[in-house]
Amino acid sequence: xxxxxxxxxxxxxxxxxxxxxxxxxxxxxxxxxxxxxxxxxxxxxxxxxxxxxxxxxxxxxxxxxxxxxxxxxxxxxxxxxxxxxxxxxxxxxxxxxxxxxxxxxxxxxxxxxxxxxxxxxxxxxxxxxxxxxxxxxxxxxxxxxxxxxxxxxxxxxxxxxxxxxxxxxxxxxxxxxxxxxxxxxxxxxxxxxxxxxxxxxxxxxxxxxxxxxxxxxxxxxxxxxxxxxxxxxxxxxxxxxxxxxxxxxxxxxxxxxxxxxxxxxxxxxxxxxxxxxxxxxxxx
Amino acid sequence: xxxxxxxxxxxxxxxxxxxxxxxxxxxxxxxxxxxxxxxxxxxxxxxxxxxxxxxxxxxxxxxxxxxxxxxxxxxxxxxxxxxxxxxxxxxxxxxxxxxxxxxxxxxxxxxxxxxxxxxxxxxxxxxxxxxxxxxxxxxxxxxxxxxxxxxxxxxxxxxxxxxxxxxxxxxxxxxxxxxxxxxxxxxxxxxxxxxxxxxxxxxxxxxxxxxxxxxxxxxxxxxxxxxxxxxxxxxxxxxxxxxxxxxxxxxxxxxxxxxxxxxxxxxxxxxxxxxxxxxxxxxxxxxxxxxxxxxxxxxxxxxxxxxxxxxxxxxxxxxxxxxxxxxxxxxxxxxxxxxxxxxxxxxxxxxxxxxxxxxxxxxxxxxxxxxxxxxxxxxxxxxxxxxxxxxxxxxxxxxxxxxxxxxxxxxxxxxxxxxxxxxxxxxxxxx
Ligand SMILES: Nc1ncnc2c1ncn2[C@@H]1O[C@H](COP(=O)(O)OP(=O)(O)O)[C@@H](O)[C@H]1O
Ligand SMILES: [Mg+2]
Numbered sequence: 144x145x146x147x148x149x150x151x152x153x154x155x156x157x158x159x160x161x162x163x164x165x166x167x168x169x170x171x172x173x174x175x176x177x178x179x180x181x182x183x184x185x186x187x188x189x190x191x192x193x194x195x196x197x198x199x200x201x202x203x204x205x206x207x208x209x210x211x212x213x214x215x216x217x218x219x220x221x222x223x224x225x226x227x228x229x230x231x232x233x234x235x236x237x238x239x240x241x242x243x244x245x246x247x248x249x250x251x252x253x254x255x256x257x258x259x260x261x262x263x264x265x266x267x268x269x270x271x272x273x274x275x276x277x278x279x280x281x282x283x284x285x286x287x288x289x290x291x292x293x294x295x296x297x298x299x300x301x302x303x304x305x306x307x308x309x310x311x312x313x314x315x316x317x318x319x320x321x322x323x324x325x326x327x328x329x330x331x332x333x334x335x336x337x338x339x340x341x342x343x344x345x346x347x348x349x350x351x352x353x354x355x356x357x358x359x360x361x362x363x364x365x366x367x368x369x370x371x372x373x374x375x376x377x378x379x380x381x382x383x384x385x386x387x388x389x390x391x392x393x394x395x396x397x398x399x400x401x402x403x404x405x406x407x408x409x410x411x412x413x414x415x416x417x418x419x420x421x422x423x424x425x426x427x
Numbered sequence: 428x429x430x431x432x433x434x435x436x437x438x439x440x441x442x443x444x445x446x447x448x449x450x451x452x453x454x455x456x457x458x459x460x461x462x463x464x465x466x467x468x469x470x471x472x473x474x475x476x477x478x479x480x481x482x483x484x485x486x487x488x489x490x491x492x493x494x495x496x497x498x499x500x501x502x503x504x505x506x507x508x509x510x511x512x513x514x515x516x517x518x519x520x521x522x523x524x525x526x527x528x529x530x531x532x533x534x535x536x537x538x539x540x541x542x543x544x545x546x547x548x549x550x551x552x553x554x555x556x557x558x559x560x561x562x563x564x565x566x567x568x569x570x571x572x573x574x575x576x577x578x579x580x581x582x583x584x585x586x587x588x589x590x591x592x593x594x595x596x597x598x599x600x601x602x603x604x605x606x607x608x609x610x611x612x613x614x615x616x617x618x619x620x621x622x623x624x625x626x627x628x629x630x631x632x633x634x635x636x637x638x639x640x641x642x643x644x645x646x647x648x649x650x651x652x653x654x655x656x657x658x659x660x661x662x663x664x665x666x667x668x669x670x671x672x673x674x675x676x677x678x679x680x681x682x683x684x685x686x687x688x689x690x691x692x693x694x695x696x697x698x699x700x701x702x703x704x705x706x707x708x709x710x711x712x713x714x715x716x717x718x719x720x721x722x723x724x725x726x727x728x729x730x731x732x733x734x735x736x737x738x739x740x741x742x743x744x745x746x747x748x749x750x751x752x753x754x755x756x757x758x759x760x761x762x763x764x765x766x767x768x769x770x771x772x773x774x775x776x777x778x779x780x781x782x783x784x785x786x787x788x789x790x791x792x793x794x795x796x797x798x799x800x801x802x803x804x805x806x807x808x809x810x811x812x813x814x815x816x817x818x819x820x821x822x823x824x825x826x827x828x829x830x831x832x833x834x835x836x837x838x839x840x841x842x843x844x845x846x847x848x849x850x851x852x853x854x855x856x857x858x
Contacts, residue, residue, distance in 0.1 A: 225814045228806070253816035265811040269829025275812070278825065283816035318829075335815060 184235035195399035211396035254286030256342025325352030350384035362387030382414035397421035452568025485515035500846035516606025531580030555669035574609035581615035597632030616645035642670035674700030682709035698732035742778035
């Protein structure tokens with residue numbers, strides 16, 4: 144039954160509309176050291192176990208997709224990688240470039256190269272986007288032992304990146320994410336990613352709330368950041384984002400565990416059949 | 428000696444009406460005594476710690492003290508303010524600068540003003556501040572020895588701001604010092620001015636300022652009145668302000684409190700002419716054992732008045748803040764618009780806030796609203812900032828500054844807004 148399903152898939156190379164990649168996964172085979180290594184990760188909120196033994200290895204240059212039904216623990220995993228409080232790690236480990244991640248503060252992880260593009264970017268009234276971006280950039284640069292940027296250097300760099308993402312200067316003056324449309328919020332996330340130059344980018348449902356044009360702009364922005372020294376974890380419920388950001392590997396997360404892993408064609412399979420076979424209790 | 432009105436030997440005898448006023452003040456204080464938490468208006472602020480130190484009135488010898496650099500909100504490249512300086516309660520003409528005042532304007536020490544402006548002072552002093560019911564006003568009146576007089580003739584549009592600077596100072600061996608200054612402001616019809624008060628300490632010496640301010644705003648007068656109190660954390664600051672707004676007058680007040688062991692700002696504004704507008708905003712940032720009380724009464728006595736208040740407070744450690752805001756709309760004060768909002772941010776679960784907003788409405792055609800909120804820092808926002816590489820402390824400071832900004836941004840004088848913003852930032856990054 145499985146093979147019959149696979150046979151019906153279109154030639155993966157012919158997937159409609161896939162932008163040409165600047166980088167292909169073949170090159171990373173020269174670098175056997177894993178960048179992100181998640182081993183047997185168990186995590187709870189209060190008494191409630193949410194992640195129940197996650198194993199995942201991502202190498203530099205790779206893009207991995209994590210797909211799964213609502214409530215399967217995708218955001219939980221991404222928050223744990225970024226260091227949010229409120230989760231108890233009951234078992235397992237996470238390392239980035241061989242260094243333990245779980246003992247680091249969120250700001251240490253940011254400097255080490257973890258970047259989480261939030262599913263719901265937070266609105267911060269009273270703090271201008273420019274103030275926020277400059278504090279973030281210089282915070283990370285200071286920890287990385289790099290020279291901090293002065294106001295002029297910062298503005299020049301940010302303006303260039305903004306233009307690439309179709310963002311206006313006016314969005315720099317506004318309070319962080321306050322009154323931003325869904326598309327503007329996600330573009331703002333990609334702008335932050337471009338400025339902070341992460342090792343590992345975790346994109347949590349970056350496609351949610353985007354129309355097709357916004358989706359293209361955001362994905363182009365993300366694709367432009369693919370490179371041999373960077374890895375990405377693209378978390379999504381739907382396959383359509385993966386038409387734009389084509390992954391090297393796809394993992395299915397359900398009930399707090401990775402149930403299956405495969406190539407990008409696995410995403411199409413899930414799109415066609417839903418998550419029912421993984422016992423998803425959601426209606427979708 | 429404790430804080431009382433018995434010892435008034437330091438007072439220079441004044442004209443008979445002033446002596447009568449002082450005697451009356453001392454009598455009232457003898458009857459009233461210091462306020463206690465048994466009184467509704469003082470429920471949350473206990474002045475008992477005020478009775479511990481053996482307060483003395485600063486000796487006139489201290490009139491030679493050098494108070495160090497004098498603060499000003501005015502940047503160096505702007506025309507300077509007219510500035511009155513007080514050290515330990517005494518007016519210091521040698522440190523003050525009032526040259527270039529327009530015709531008819533008066534800005535001088537109150538005692539000195541008795542010579543030339545006795546009639547005007549007699550006609551206004553004690554007419555708004557109530558010595559018969561307010562104990563601290565009674566004490567101030569009974570011991571009235573110094574203060575400032577600001578008179579704006581009708582129609583005067585004052586360009587340069589007026590700054591009143593009150594500095595406390597003292598050495599290790601000096602006793603705790605108390606002073607009772609009076610600020611008397613008479614703004615003629617159609618006049619306009621900006622008045623800034625600075626209250627600060629030069630040293631760690633313990634002081635008690637018991638300040639009374641009376642503000643008379645004539646028809647159409649526009650007064651911007653901004654105050655920063657940043658005294659040391661051993662000192663007491665008690666300030667009672669009474670203002671009366673005539674027809675179409677407008678008052679914009681701002682209270683920035685970061686200092687003092689115990690501070691109270693009690694402000695009463697009477698909208699006493701149709702179309703008067705009172706704006707009273709403030710921010711307080713307190714930590715340690717500080718106690719900070721803001722008590723306001725906006726009294727809409729006439730129709731068509733507008734009042735708005737936005738107070739924001741930040742409390743850390745074991746600080747305790749009190750906000751009592753009362754908006755009173757008297758019978759006949761139709762078409763009143765009275766708004767009031769108090770928001771507090773608690774940075775510690777040992778901090779305490781008592782907020783008591785009150786509306787008392789005796790007219791039917793009014794638009795009034797009030798609200799009070801207490802919260803802590805938004806964890807989601809904090810995590811978002813930290814996940815972007817901003818240190819925890821820097822992220823907290825950003826969020827606290829963002830919280831306070833909303834009220835400081837309402838200061839319509841941009842120079843003062845910038846100065847107050849940086850005072851608030853200074854609190855966030857001490858040392
Ligand atoms: N802070 C929390 N408190 C309680 N339950 C939580 C919390 N965060 C997540 N959960 C639960 O954990 C499960 C996984 O949530 P989440 O990681 O947000 O899923 P996804 O992103 O895959 O939709 C859900 O059942 C959710 O209700
Ligand atoms: Mg999610």
